[in-house]
Amino acid sequence: MNRVQSVLYPYVSVDCVVFGFDGERLKVLLIERNMNNSSEGLSDKKLPGSIIYENEDLNTAAVRVLHELTGLKNIYLSQFHSFGNPERSNNPRDKQWLERTTKLKIGRLVTVGYVALIKISRKIIFESESTTARWYDIKSLNTFQLAFDHNKVALEALNYIRNKVKYETYTLFELLPQKFTMTQLRNLYDIILETKSDVRNFQKKMLQVEGLEQLDEFQKDVPYRAPRLYRYNKRKGAAPSK
């Protein structure tokens, strides 16, 4: 190893991309920085994240920050990619916010990205002293700018999930309620894979997925012909137990 020519102390953070699905839209959980009492009115949206603590492992930091900012516990988080562009924290607004919240002078920030798929019915604490958590349609990421490079981080997470779903269909079931309709499953699949599946072919294909069970139950309280419900039986399927 050659001598390091010049070293700046980078801080290391973790950021969590949490996806949920409401039956029609794929959503991502964002945090709003409540700084309305400041004259600058910093209220950008960002991914739930934090600088890692001393003696804290990366995974531990990801679990901690998600719990602190959303109340979510026992969430399976997968590390998917790290982001280290030296300019990713150059925006003065981001720098200012970092200094206020951490009381540190932070130059460079390398972040380790984690992704989680959760049932959107999970209880979330949406409001804390200094932040507000909220679900946003994944498509809205094209319409506004998150803090740091968080648009990129979120889209890379989606890409990671897309690749996973291609080969491990059961990944989808983590985002669906326990019982779901074939239309919900198809909507979710098409959003993630950016496809437009044919209704019949899709159903045929899905019924071959090990563990997918057709129920003798139908969706209630719908103004049209009630669609059949399905569920995913983990014990019969290929999903690994976590």
Place this chain on the structure above:
Amino acid sequence: MNRVQSVLYPYVSVDCVVFGFDGERLKVLLIERNMNNSSEGLSDKKLPGSIIYENEDLNTAAVRVLHELTGLKNIYLSQFHSFGNPERSNNPRDKQWLERTTKLKIGRLVTVGYVALIKISRKIIFESESTTARWYDIKSLNTFQLAFDHNKVALEALNYIRNKVKYETYTLFELLPQKFTMTQLRNLYDIILETKSDVRNFQKKMLQVEGLEQLDEFQKDVPYRAPRLYRYNKRKGAAPSK
């Protein structure tokens, strides 16, 4: 985001796990720290790696360090996982080596792992002023301790490749010479997936891989019946162009 209670400045490094295949054994490229002139005789083996420079992106650092330590250029490196156990650089020998080579007091080290698959015939500079590069059988990782947590990093890289090969068979061809025998392909597959494939079934399965072409050529200079050669035609196969 809650205020950071206590922050230690972690250094960020990159480490490269480079795999090669000699027809029989899967190998990993390791660096020997030449410190024989010191009384401590530090000569542990490690993965090629380095602390990232100021204003250097992670990918750029990985490409740089691999070139510096092995002469390898134009190598496709994939980021696969980051390692941040606070104790991963606690070994006094590793600490001592870090201080000597970087002239820095380094506490904690978070490393971003990269993996590359290369043809073992690639020209490598095996000896530099302070390091020696060498291929080691991947199985030997069970028999000796690398610096830091590099055994773990290398095995995680292998795991990453294993998952890739499961779904994207063409990954294997990056490790094989341009023309190869079915036995070489099967050996490689079995080492990575930890399987023992049946000769006939394997051949049948592989001939279905898009882009795999059976040639009218046979291996030369073998003391037994010359086996047929195959090659992978990227343009016809599913491998994405990089």
